[in-house]
Amino acid sequence: MKSITSDIIYVGVNDHKTDLFEGQYRIPNGISYNSYVVLDECVTVFDTVDINFTHEWLDNLGEALGDRKPDYLVVQHMEPDHSANIKEFLSVYPDAKVVANIKTFKMMEGFFGTDYAQRRVVVEDMGTLCTGRHTFTFVFAPMVHWPEVMVTYDSYDKVLFSADGFGKFGALDIDEPWDDEARRYFIGIVGKYGVQVQNLLKKAATLDISVICPLHGPILTENLSHYIELYNTWSSYGVESEGILIAYTSVYGNTKKAVDLLANKLREFSCPKVVIMDLARCDMSQAVANAFRYGRIVLATTTYNASIFPYMREFIDHLCERNFQNRSIALIENGSWAPLAAKLMRAQLSQQKNLTFAETKVTITSALNSKSTEAISKLAEELCRDYIARSPQTADKNNMSALFNIGYGLYVVTSNDGKKDNGLIVNAVTQVTNTPNRVAVTINKMNYSHHIIKQTGVMNVNCLSVDAPYSLFENFGYRSGRAENKFQGQDNPRSDNGLVFLKQYINSFISLKVTDYVDLDTHGMFICEVTEARVMSDRQTMTYNYYLQNVKPKPVTEGKKGFVCKVCGFVYEGDELPEDYICPLCKHGVADFEPIQ
Numbered sequence: 001m002k003s004i005t006s007d008i009i010y011v012g013v014n015d016h017k018t019d020l021f022e023g024q025y026r027i028p029n030g031i032s033y034n035s036y037v038v039l040d041e042c043v044t045v046f047d048t049v050d051i052n053f054t055h056e057w058l059d060n061l062g063e064a065l066g067d068r069k070p071d072y073l074v075v076q077h078m079e080p081d082h083s084a085n086i087k088e089f090l091s092v093y094p095d096a097k098v099v100a101n102i103k104t105f106k107m108m109e110g111f112f113g114t115d116y117a118q119r120r121v122v123v124e125d126m127g128t129l130c131t132g133r134h135t136f137t138f139v140f141a142p143m144v145h146w147p148e149v150m151v152t153y154d155s156y157d158k159v160l161f162s163a164d165g166f167g168k169f170g171a172l173d174i175d176e177p178w179d180d181e182a183r184r185y186f187i188g189i190v191g192k193y194g195v196q197v198q199n200l201l202k203k204a205a206t207l208d209i210s211v212i213c214p215l216h217g218p219i220l221t222e223n224l225s226h227y228i229e230l231y232n233t234w235s236s237y238g239v240e241s242e243g244i245l246i247a248y249t250s251v252y253g254n255t256k257k258a259v260d261l262l263a264n265k266l267r268e269f270s271c272p273k274v275v276i277m278d279l280a281r282c283d284m285s286q287a288v289a290n291a292f293r294y295g296r297i298v299l300a301t302t303t304y305n306a307s308i309f310p311y312m313r314e315f316i317d318h319l320c321e322r323n324f325q326n327r328s329i330a331l332i333e334n335g336s337w338a339p340l341a342a343k344l345m346r347a348q349l350s351q352q353k354n355l356t357f358a359e360t361k362v363t364i365t366s367a368l369n370s371k372s373t374e375a376i377s378k379l380a381e382e383l384c385r386d387y388i389a390r391s392p393q394t395a396d397k398n399n400m401s402a403l404f405n406i407g408y409g410l411y412v413v414t415s416n417d418g419k420k421d422n423g424l425i426v427n428a429v430t431q432v433t434n435t436p437n438r439v440a441v442t443i444n445k446m447n448y449s450h451h452i453i454k455q456t457g458v459m460n461v462n463c464l465s466v467d468a469p470y471s472l473f474e475n476f477g478y479r480s481g482r483a484e485n486k487f488q489g490q491d492n493p494r495s496d497n498g499l500v501f502l503k504q505y506i507n508s509f510i511s512l513k514v515t516d517y518v519d520l521d522t523h524g525m526f527i528c529e530v531t532e533a534r535v536m537s538d539r540q541t542m543t544y545n546y547y548l549q550n551v552k553p554k555p556v557t558e559g560k561k562g563f564v565c566k567v568c569g570f571v572y573e574g575d576e577l578p579e580d581y582i583c584p585l586c587k588h589g590v591a592d593f594e595p596i597q
Contacts, residue, residue, distance in 0.1 A: 001060050004211060004219055005157045007134065009037045011045075011060040013053040014171035021169065025188055025285050029181075030171030033057075033081055034215045036161065037064045038154070041132030042071040045096075046152065046161050047215060048085035057085060058092060069093055072121070072129070074136070075100040076163040077149050078107040082215050087112050090119065097121050099129060101140065103148035125150075139203050141165070143196040145189055151200070158210035164190065165200065166227055167216030179230065182217065184289040186234050191292065191322035197235035201228070237325045238469055239295035239504065243273025244383060247287055248300035248332075249280055249309040254367045255334045258376060259300050261368070262332070265380035270387040270394055279311040288318045291327075295504070296383055300332035300362075303341045308348070312341075316348045324349070326467065330358035330379055336366045354467070356539075358382055386536035390493045390503060395534050397496065402508035402533035403431050405463040406439070409541040412462040412476050413441060414500050415452040421492075421500045422481035424449040425473055425586075427544055428523075429461055437530040439512055442523050446587055448482040450524055457514040459526070460499045465539035468505040470551050478568060478585045495532050508535045522589075563593040571596070 002010040012034035021027045033049035035057060043065065049057045061070075070093050075083060086108065090096060098120050100108075105115040105122065123129065125140040134156040141149045144165060152161040168182035190197060212220040212227065220227055233240050244266055250256035256278075263274045275294065277287045291297055301312035308316075329349065333341035342361050349355055360379040364372045381388070388394045406429055414423045428442035441461060443450040453459050464472075475486055492500040501509040512528035542551075548566070555569035562573040568586040572593065581590050 001063055004036070004213065005159070007039050008154075008157060008159060008213075009039065009064040010213075010219065011035045011037055011057065011064050012172075013049050013056050013060070014173050015050060015053065016171060017052065022189070025169065025184070026283055027169050029169070029174040029176060031169055032172045032216055034213065034217075034219075035061070036213055037061065037070070038131065038134055039064075039068070040134050043068055044072045044074060044099075044129075044131055044134075044136070045070045045089070046074045046213075047076055047082045048073075048089055050081045051084035054085050054088055058088070070096045071131070072097055072099050074152060074161075075104055075108075076152060076161065077146060077215065078104055078111065079146060079164075080111070083108075083111065090116065099123060099138075101125075101138070101148060101150055104150075107148055123150075139200070141196065141200045143193045144200055145193050145196075151204075153207050153209075158208050160204065160207065160209045160212050162212050162214045164215055165197070166212050166220060166231065167214040168218075170217065172218060178218065178227070180289075182227075182230070183234065183240075183293060184285050185216070186231070187289045187292045187322060188285045191234070194235040194237055194323060197231065201232055201235065204228075232471065234292065236469060236471070237292070237323065238471075239326070240293045241273065242503065243275060243294045244271055244296040244298060245275045245277065245287075245290050245294045246298040246300060247277050247279055247291065247312070247315060248298075249278070249302065249311050250300075250334075251302055251304075251309070254364065255300055255302055255332070258332060258334070258362065258364055258368055258372065259298075261373065262298065262300075262362075262376050262380055265377055266384060269380055269384035270391045271384050272387065279315050284311075284315065284318065287315060288322070291315075291319055291324065292322070295326075296328045296330070298330045298332065298379075298383070299345050301334070301341050301345070303333065303335035303339050303344075306338070306340060308341050308344050312345070313348070316345060320349065320352060323352070325353040325355065327354075328356045328358065328383070330360070330362075330383060332362040332364070332376075332379075334364040334366070339363050339365065385538075386504075389534045389536045390501075392493075392496070397532045397534060399508075399533050399535045400437060400530070402463070402510055402535050403434075403437065403439070403530070405508045405535075405541050406431050406461075406510075407541055407543065409543050410464050410468075410473075410547055412464060412472075412502060412506075413443070413449055413453075414460045414462065414502075415449050415456065415458070416499055417448075417452045417456075417481075420481075420485050421487040422449055422452060423476045423486050423500075424481070425477035432527065438515075439510065439528050439530060440525050441512065441528065442520065442525045444523050444587060446522075446582070448480055452481075453514065453526060454517070454524065458497050458499065459512050459514075459528070460495055460497070460501050460509050461512060462502045462506045462509045464542040465505055465507040465537065466542050466546055466550075467539060468542050468551070470553060472505055473547070473551070473568075495534075497531060501534075507537045507539045507541060508533070557596045560596055562596055564596055566592050566594055 511532035516527035518525040
């Protein structure tokens, strides 16, 4: 029993008996089943625990209650590890009522043969319950990861009771890092429902949250932005960590030799992290979690019974089941007489979104030879092209083909005001001459970057590629660098001029030194010489049209009357748009607004 706030008490239990959670996930450090009591004018209990811990939970509950009796039991999720003791609770406390949504009560009838019609309080999405000082708001979260799930926000203590969200494997009497076991838990159990988690995160973003109380794992009270950002990355299928995962199977050791050779080559080519997992021996759920953690995956396996080796086939099945996407994939196959594994692996992954396959395919016929060894070196160089370009030791800093990536695209211009790094989204970059190389960059005078570059005379232009997520545009396009540090918590490399460049989501960057300036009234045009140019990848440049059609979320205009910004989607409600109106988000003028249809 533990006090979370002056009113909220933890009454959950630790489970060190179960070896496989949900019958498949190894939990060597156990797991917790969390339950909470909120003491107020009316007493509220949040969720129960697994059936194997009935008496321990009731003992904890009784100790927290003292002489009081609970008025309400809130059921946020009907999975048995949280709901199994509803019947026992209502038997011990016959005057208590059950608070849940209509889908939850229907499930209760399936589990217990009754929906407790005489004792139930049915809540709606965003409905509330006041117990005195505390007002609880119930936020529906369907398919995170069951259809009846809801989370609850307590406005008094600013606590989010997050159901299975922000949970992790591991009992609370074990001290271990949060990220790894939370990642394995999320990817394994919730990973398929990224869209639904994104919807919940958008709702949660409107709440002032100081504490997160999940149904598994520790109560989160500090650095909440770290956990929320990880959930945003996982649920949007973004890349969490730099590096390359090699997942392999090997029958007689020859494929393993190829994997070891590739790993050494990757390290030679500046790959920051190489993770190798033998799918026949490792924890499969950990391998799956790592596939979602890293942006580049190498799959190496043998042809077996004219198919794929079983552990590799199982691994790919797990990836596909969880909506694996937005990754670069390389394939290595081994076959003594009819290698088929690469073709079959690619076919198995063919329905997944936004997978980019390496041009270099490695085929081994039984054992490594000069041809397959050369192919492995070529594959390593292809996978590490941007790592090579990032490194000041290995980069080609005079690769003027970077200028070919300038078009009517979108760019992040980076600068530094002497105290912190800054970045800005721009769409007006043009190569004006090639002898000598001159580039023009036009920036709105209202932007802080214009002020910095006017003073310092240097900038980097990062050419965004089509894999850039909307969160990048939110960070660099909708916030002022004067008020906020857009690179807070990031560890980005620097070019020779001392400025940062992005380590992902770009195909090239160009370092510029201002040689001339043209005043364009509302904007300023910087004419610059190229001092450095690096090519990071062959990915296509993000054009403005691609951003509008594929990246920027559609603005919510239903039922509204007014104008919508074509750049960021901000909605201005009113009959007329002032002629001098400037979008508060992206700082574009009336020319970039259109009437809501």
